[in-house]
Every structure is written in structure tokens, then in C-alpha cells.
Amino acid sequence: MPVYEFTMVLDRDLSDDDYDRLFEAGLDDCSPGSENGHGYIAVTREAPRLLDAIVSAVHDTVRAGLRPVAIEEEDLLTLGQIAERSGRTHESVRLLAAGRRGPGGFPAAVGAGNASLYSWAAVSDWFAEKLGVVVQPHDANARLLAAASHILRARALAPTEDLALLASA
């Protein structure tokens, strides 16, 4: 099953007890944290589809007594994930990154070996600049994440019944 990664921004900061509640609500596959006074959950979830990963992660979070108010796409990716997004083989991307194929100057990674992470923003710029390949940044999964984020923001603004009416108008 594929692993989907994204970050949920929460409505408030996390208390000591929140961490254990999140773990026990089933988010032991995720990494919660706090940044600028806001809680967040870095989700790494195995699921049949991205939609299932989002719905179950939001559900688990609500069960733990917190509310996700936005979803952010993950910018830092492994070479495997870059291969998937750019429609190349893992080996081809690995050779590009190592400078053993192509024009060199591939954006630098954080971490080493299989754990290396690359900024997708930097890598897709490199593809455009050095290879003349425009990688479609807004694939179906990115659009679904954006839609989910809009819905979570809307839920923080208006009652569910009103949103249902608006959605079916």
C-alpha cells in the first residue's frame, strides 16, 4: 500500500496530554509538533488512496480532541517520491541527483543515503531550468490536498449543515 505524506495544521497548540491522546487515537504513524504557537501533525500514513489517508487522519485527530484547520503539501521528498512525481524511474532520478547523468548541479539533499530529502520546489525548478522539462506541479493528489484544506478551513468558519447546503448548491 502506498504511503501518503502531508501536514495538518491544528486549531491550537498541543499540551503534554494531547501527545498521548493523539498516539492512542491511532496517530502513532504520525509526528505531532508545535511551531509558532500552533500544533501540527506531520502525517505519514499507509492507505489505499490519498483520500482515505486524509479522512482517517482527520478523524483520528478529532477523536483526540483536536481540530485540523488546514492541510499542507509536503515539499521535502525522497528520490523515490521525486521519481513518482516526475514520471521517471528511481534509477534515473538517482543518477541525475548524483550528477552521473544530466547537466549536474541537482539541488542538495538533507540527510544521507536512502533517507535523503530534497525540496520539490527546488527540484522542479531544476527540471525546468536544466532539462527544459516542466513537471506538472499540480497533479491530482496536490489538488485533492488543496480541496481538503479548503474544506477544513470552511468547517472552522461555518456550521456543517450550511456547508452541506453550499456544497450541493
Added chain:
Amino acid sequence: MMFDGGSIVLTSVYPCMTPTSRRHLYVRKHGPVFNTLLERNLLEISNGQVRLIGVVSAGRHPRNAINAVIGELPHNVEVVPIHKGHRWGALKCATCDATEAIWSTPRNADNHARSLLRFVAKHLHDEEG
């Protein structure tokens, strides 16, 4: 006491535990030691047996993938030991005060390690333009 990784079946523990009663675990011979292990989430209870799932030493996480990340941190990111509930510790950025939990028993250590590495990458404040 040091056990270097792996899992050891501890048969001297009463076979009466369920996950909900783990906090009330009664150990006749090694009570204080085992309670400390339990608090640090270094013991796993299943099928009425207790297994040691971690290395009992400060600063070393029971899972290697996580040690690989926390073993090489930039100067502004530190590991804060917590050993409370499900948190083994946290990563903390000294520049902006952000933190991220390090679970004692993440469902998947490689995925958790990748999240922690992302935290490190996002907090390389010095190298941002």
C-alpha cells in the same frame, strides 16, 4: 543495566498483564527497575509476557532509523529527553522554539525517522537565503 537491542523474554514477571493493567504491573523481584522500564516504554506486554524492546541507556532510542537522524543534528536542533507517556523525547529548534515529538514506539520507525529528518531540514535557518 544494559541490554543491547533485540528483545528478551522476561519470564520472572507475572503473566497477568493486559494493556490496560500495565501501569499496575506487579513484579515481585525487580519492581523498581521494571517500573522504570515501563515508564520509559521499554517494555512491551503481549500474550501475557513482557518483552524488553529497548536499550536501557540515556540518549539512545531503541530504533536505529531514529538514532541515525538524532545522531547527526545541526547546532541549533537538540534532543530533549521526555520519557513520559508515549513520548521518548522531542526535537527542539533553539532558533524558533519549534518542537516535534519522538515516539518511544512509532508504528513505523523509518517513516517516523523521515518526519524527524524533515523537521531538521525545515529548521536549517542559517542556510536559508
